[in-house]
Amino acid sequence: MFEVSFLFWQSRLTSRIIEAFVSETSSILDQQYSSYAFSTGLSDADSLFIGKIFKDKDEMVFTLRMFAVKHNFEFHTVKSDLTRYVLHCIDENCSWRLRATRAGGSESYAIRKYVSHHSCDSSLRNVSHRQASARTLGRLISNHFEGGKLPLRPKQLIEIFRKDHGVGINYSKAWRVQEHAAELARGLPDDSFEVLPRWFHRVQVTNPGSITFFKKDSANKFKYAFLAFGASIRGYKLMRKVISIDGAHLTSKFKGTLLGASAQDGNFNLYPIAFAIVDSENDASWDWFLKCLLNIIPDENDLVFVSERAASIASGLSGNYPLAHHGLCTFHLQKNLETHFRGSSLIPVYYAASRVYTKTEFDSLFWEITNSDKKLAQYLWEVHVRKWSRAYSPSNRYNIMTSNLAESVNALLKQNREYPIVCLFESIRSIMTRWFNERREESSQHPSAVTINVGKKMKASYDTSTRWLEVCQVNQEEFEVKGDTKTHLVNLDKRTCTCCMFDIDKFPCAHGIASANHINLNENMFVDEFHSTYRWRQAYSESIHPNGDMEYWEIPETISEVICLPPSTRVPSGRRKKKRIPSVWEHGRSQPKPKLHKCNISLSPKN
Numbered sequence: 001m002f003e004v005s006f007l008f009w010q011s012r013l014t015s016r017i018i019e020a021f022v023s024e025t026s027s028i029l030d031q032q033y034s035s036y037a038f039s040t041g042l043s044d045a046d047s048l049f050i051g052k053i054f055k056d057k058d059e060m061v062f063t064l065r066m067f068a069v070k071h072n073f074e075f076h077t078v079k080s081d082l083t084r085y086v087l088h089c090i091d092e093n094c095s096w097r098l099r100a101t102r103a104g105g106s107e108s109y110a111i112r113k114y115v116s117h118h119s120c121d122s123s124l125r126n127v128s129h130r131q132a133s134a135r136t137l138g139r140l141i142s143n144h145f146e147g148g149k150l151p152l153r154p155k156q157l158i159e160i161f162r163k164d165h166g167v168g169i170n171y172s173k174a175w176r177v178q179e180h181a182a183e184l185a186r187g188l189p190d191d192s193f194e195v196l197p198r199w200f201h202r203v204q205v206t207n208p209g210s211i212t213f214f215k216k217d218s219a220n221k222f223k224y225a226f227l228a229f230g231a232s233i234r235g236y237k238l239m240r241k242v243i244s245i246d247g248a249h250l251t252s253k254f255k256g257t258l259l260g261a262s263a264q265d266g267n268f269n270l271y272p273i274a275f276a277i278v279d280s281e282n283d284a285s286w287d288w289f290l291k292c293l294l295n296i297i298p299d300e301n302d303l304v305f306v307s308e309r310a311a312s313i314a315s316g317l318s319g320n321y322p323l324a325h326h327g328l329c330t331f332h333l334q335k336n337l338e339t340h341f342r343g344s345s346l347i348p349v350y351y352a353a354s355r356v357y358t359k360t361e362f363d364s365l366f367w368e369i370t371n372s373d374k375k376l377a378q379y380l381w382e383v384h385v386r387k388w389s390r391a392y393s394p395s396n397r398y399n400i401m402t403s404n405l406a407e408s409v410n411a412l413l414k415q416n417r418e419y420p421i422v423c424l425f426e427s428i429r430s431i432m433t434r435w436f437n438e439r440r441e442e443s444s445q446h447p448s449a450v451t452i453n454v455g456k457k458m459k460a461s462y463d464t465s466t467r468w469l470e471v472c473q474v475n476q477e478e479f480e481v482k483g484d485t486k487t488h489l490v491n492l493d494k495r496t497c498t499c500c501m502f503d504i505d506k507f508p509c510a511h512g513i514a515s516a517n518h519i520n521l522n523e524n525m526f527v528d529e530f531h532s533t534y535r536w537r538q539a540y541s542e543s544i545h546p547n548g549d550m551e552y553w554e555i556p557e558t559i560s561e562v563i564c565l566p567p568s569t570r571v572p573s574g575r576r577k578k579k580r581i582p583s584v585w586e587h588g589r590s591q592p593k594p595k596l597h598k599c600n601i602s603l604s605p606k607n
């Protein structure tokens with residue numbers, strides 16, 4: 001008798017503890033859910049009440065399933081037809097039940113009867129939840145796949161659902177959940193073009209001063225789109241005038257190419273300026289991109305473009321930027337040499353020649369190449385030395401010898417290359433928002449007057465050479481600096497040194513540091529404004545603002561009437577390259593189109 005009642009109380013106690021635990025985790029989950037509900041346009045799943053209205057059956061079923069997953073119970077569907085939807089708790093004797101009916105003549109459903117109390121024992125509830133279908137769970141976590149985030153692996157998903165949602169799923173289900181979430185996050189390529197004019201309009205509202213262009217063909221089909229955020233357009237004015245331009249192929253349904261133009265900030269980080277998505281990389285698309293870029297970056301004598309050696313880039317630049325210098329990416333050129341002169345021992349000599357600072361050093365290295373391999377020397381000569389040598393560059397390239405700047409954008413986009421157009425722009429936006437925020441914080445916390453990476457470079461040259469140098473002061477500005485093998489002349493007033501590094505890098509070389517220290521001055525005084533922490537902070541003082549949920553956009557009629565159709569000619573035939581396992585829900589019953597979108601944009605046309 002005693003034993004029975006003890007067990008009874010123990011079981012009551014356990015279920016109380018579980019309930020308390022569930023309600024506590026619920027409040028944590030609430031925050032996640034409310035942001036989720038906001039992003040999907042669903043109402044807060046937590047508040048079910050008589051009279052609550054759902055937009056349509058799909059939204060109702062999803063909301064109720066999420067409610068069950070969240071509150072750790074299961075229901076079974078007693079009735080589901082064109083007008084009624086009736087649910088009971090899985091425990092036949094439990095009091096929880098819900099009845100919703102369709103409002104006459106419309107798609108919407110309303111809750112008519114609702115008993116929220118459970119009389120069943122929550123401790124007996126099953127962790128392998130029947131409402132937790134791969135489809136529902138995929139929708140729940142699709143925000144984990146948005147905005148350039150690395151996709152979650154099935155093992156991570158198993159852990160998230162176990163810890164955050166109390167739902168146990170096996171590996172194969174986790175795989176289907178992941179596939180489904182990624183599919184939702186990617187959105188629907190066909191519809192993405194239609195959203196573009198509105199998304200662009202929205203960028204100009206949320207980010208004043210932004211520049212967007214898009215071009216369609218005579219049949220209103222998409223051709224090119226160009227985007228530059230106001231904050232980075234204004235920030236460019238603080239940058240050194242060296243622009244890396246590059247292209248990356250997209251793997252979305254419509255293929256196409258992403259073009260990008262970037263500068264480098266005073267801390268040697270990539271500073272993205274403009275992007276374009278074009279049907280393919282050719283003369284016409286590069287010409288269009290550079291014409292758009294002229295609105296942001298004017299053509300000037302001291303402007304330098306760095307790119308790979310491609311005929312369409314060269315002709316685009318000579319047509320649109322006749323004054324600017326066109327430098328080649330020394331890394332791309334090295335790859336060309338490795339193909340044409342396989343196994344040549346002179347390639348490292350070429351590499352050194354491209355990077356040395358003085359013409360004397362360059363001449364002696366190039367002489368070495370000419371003496372050993374006339375053909376290679378001829379090839380390098382025909383590419384034009386001024387295009388690949390720092391010492392002979394007619395305009396200052398500083399440390400920017402490669403277009404890897406633009407390539408690091410490509411690396412970031414690797415995960416997102418298969419996204420449709422608006423999603424791709426949205427993921428670029430999201431990465432830039434993050435970069436601007438992180439760098440704003442980093443620069444505001446940096447105590448020195450000189451940026452982090454310039455400070456590091458100067459410390460390295462101090463450690464490796466400055467301390468071994470002997471300085472003789474000539475007058476107030478000039479110094480003679482003697483090393484083991486060479487003697488250099490420094491002018492602190494003009495910020496020059498015969499090693500040319502001070503002149504080109506725009507911060508003191510080892511000899512400059514030695515000279516400054518010789519007269520008890522801090523070397524930071526001789527660092528160019530470009531590398532000051534003040535200017536670095538200025539470059540990120542503004543933010544890149546998100547566009548928000550499409551549901552809340554106010555779009556003028558002139559914009560919403562703009563038609564932008566997908567470029568049908570680019571659809572590749574045959575099956576898609578990427579292997580994918582169709583999720584269970586794709587078979588059998590016809591399913592409504594997923595309305596979620598990787599960038600929280602509902603793709604159904606706005607009413």
Ligand SMILES: [Zn+2]
Pocket residue numbers: 073089090091094095096118119120
């Ligand atoms: Zn129940």
Ligand SMILES: [Zn+2]
Pocket residue numbers: 488497498499500501502509510511512
């Ligand atoms: Zn020097």
